[in-house]
Amino acid sequence: MRSTRYRxxxxxxVLAVLPGCSSTMSKDECRTVDWRTVGYEDGVAGRSGxxxxxxxxxxxxxxxxxxxxxxxxxRAEGLREYCQPHNGYRxxxxxxxxxxxxxxxxxxxFVAAYESGHELYVRERRVSDADAAIAYRRREIARLESRLAxxxxxxxxxxxxxxxxxxxxxxxxxxxxxxxxxxSEITALERDRARYQQELETYRSTVASxx
Numbered sequence: 001m002r003s004t005r006y007r008x009x010x011x012x013x014v015l016a017v018l019p020g021c022s023s024t025m026s027k028d029e030c031r032t033v034d035w036r037t038v039g040y041e042d043g044v045a046g047r048s049g050x051x052x053x054x055x056x057x058x059x060x061x062x063x064x065x066x067x068x069x070x071x072x073x074x075r076a077e078g079l080r081e082y083c084q085p086h087n088g089y090r091x092x093x094x095x096x097x098x099x100x101x102x103x104x105x106x107x108x109x110f111v112a113a114y115e116s117g118h119e120l121y122v123r124e125r126r127v128s129d130a131d132a133a134i135a136y137r138r139r140e141i142a143r144l145e146s147r148l149a150x151x152x153x154x155x156x157x158x159x160x161x162x163x164x165x166x167x168x169x170x171x172x173x174x175x176x177x178x179x180x181x182x183x184s185e186i187t188a189l190e191r192d193r194a195r196y197q198q199e200l201e202t203y204r205s206t207v208a209s210x211x
Contacts, residue, residue, distance in 0.1 A: 043078020092117025
């Protein structure tokens with residue numbers, strides 16, 4: 001049992017690192033693969049039942065038809081190992097999708113754990129998204145302040161034409177207004193972020209206290 005858990009954990013880790021890996025199989029793979037094993041690997045990774053369609057399409061190019069019965073048997077076996085609460089929580093907290101693939105007797109506990117993990121994921125994303133939005137506005141302020149300094153020099157330049165000075169005055173006005181707007185947005189975002197962070201910490205405490 002212990003070695004099985006390690007094997008599942010290792011497989012899930014690899015799949016998490018490579019979420020976009022292709023399902024295309026080579027000619028040799030299509031001809032020699034153990035379809036029960038393929039089904040098991042798809043099941044233990046929690047993949048959608050539509051995955052067999054991708055395998056079928058890939059192997060059709062090489063004139064090979066998957067053994068559907070063997071695949072389904074292997075996938076059912078893999079799903080029984082995957083559809084455990086700890087895997088549901090892990091999938092939810094990483095933002096991975098759930099394809100409603102667990103058998104009826106395992107689905108309720110798995111989905112409950114998945115939703116708990118996904119709620120944590122959503123709350124963490126709110127904080128990180130707010131951080132990104134604040135950082136973006138601070139970079140924009142720095143860019144505008146640099147432009148403001150440059151245009152101010154044009155306003156006071158002895159060599160600038162009247163038209164250039166007029167344009168520079170307008171640019172400085174617009175830049176100053178935009179900087180003020182961005183600072184107001186940052187204030188609002190920081191307020192939101194503080195709330196999100198508090199909600200996140202509260203939720204983490206709630207999850208940690210669960211049996």
